[in-house]
Amino acid sequence: MAFMHVIDSDRCKGCGLCVTICPKKVLEISEQVNTKGYFPAFQARPEDCIKCALCCTMCPDVAVTITASEDAGDPQQAASTEENDG
Amino acid sequence: MGKTFAKPEALSDQHTHYCPGCTHGVIHRLVAEVIDELGIRGRTVGVAPVGCAVLMYNYFTFDFMESAHGRAPAQATGIKRVRPDLIVFTYQGDGDLASIGMSEIVHAANRGEKITTIFVNNAVYGMTGGQMAPTTMPNQRTTTSPFGRNVEEVGMPIKVSELLASLQTDAYIARQTVIYPKHINRAKKAIKKAFQYQLDGRCFSFVEIVSTCPTNWGLTPVEAVKWAEEKMLPYYPLGEIKTPDKS
Known part of the structure; x- marks a missing residue:
């Protein structure tokens, strides 16, 4: 079972609540602006993420989701997708 | 170890218009999750307030109706009495419910x-620009109380949950908050219980949620969460205030 942590950068309003709540300090606020003019959160250290879903629970905009796929998949590929999403 | 997390079906794909860090989004999601879990999306009607929501x-x-300022409980009463098979809920802010709509809710x-x-309950009128609400904390600065809420002049904040709990009619009344994930989980349980009481046809159910308004409080979202924890929670204690079993 492979889990993938995805932040929809266009839904994110950059409030930073997920950044403070993350127990592993994985998330940071991006320097790049999104389509609505906010600075969205992104996974700065995706390798530390334990998929606890606390950021998903806290996010007021349902911008963070975690999906599971049955096939183990290539972890490298999953990590690069996450970076692109951030 | 890991968990999956997806947007509930009862929530649409539309981006919300709320300010960054506004906990309305969390409460919307909790309501949507509860409706999905109870499997009542096809027969739920929400009544929207006047305010940010x-x-x-x-x-x-699912279906929604928009009500006049504070009159959501009156409108919900009408819907529920005509169609008792529907699940009807109102979603109201503190300016809407505790001030203009006080008589309707009571x-x-x-x-x-x-x-x-x-x-x-976010202790302020949000949409209209941060005026003092009946639930504004003592000495809290708002646009209509620039020197802080003067309790000598306007009295202490109204604890709506306790006020409604003093009525002799059976009801489920709880107060929760959504400022941290542990609170969010408890708030979801309370909302689910409230809907369950309605599904069982038991009683009126009421969940007060202590919320934040970073924009009108003049704080960052993270500071607003701390402010709510330090200033509001001691005055608005969390928990079940009344259950139909006890009273």
């Missing part, structure tokens, strides 16, 4: 209408 019908995938609770009310 006035456009909430855009964010859900009488709906006193009649024991089988509806559910989600009451979002």
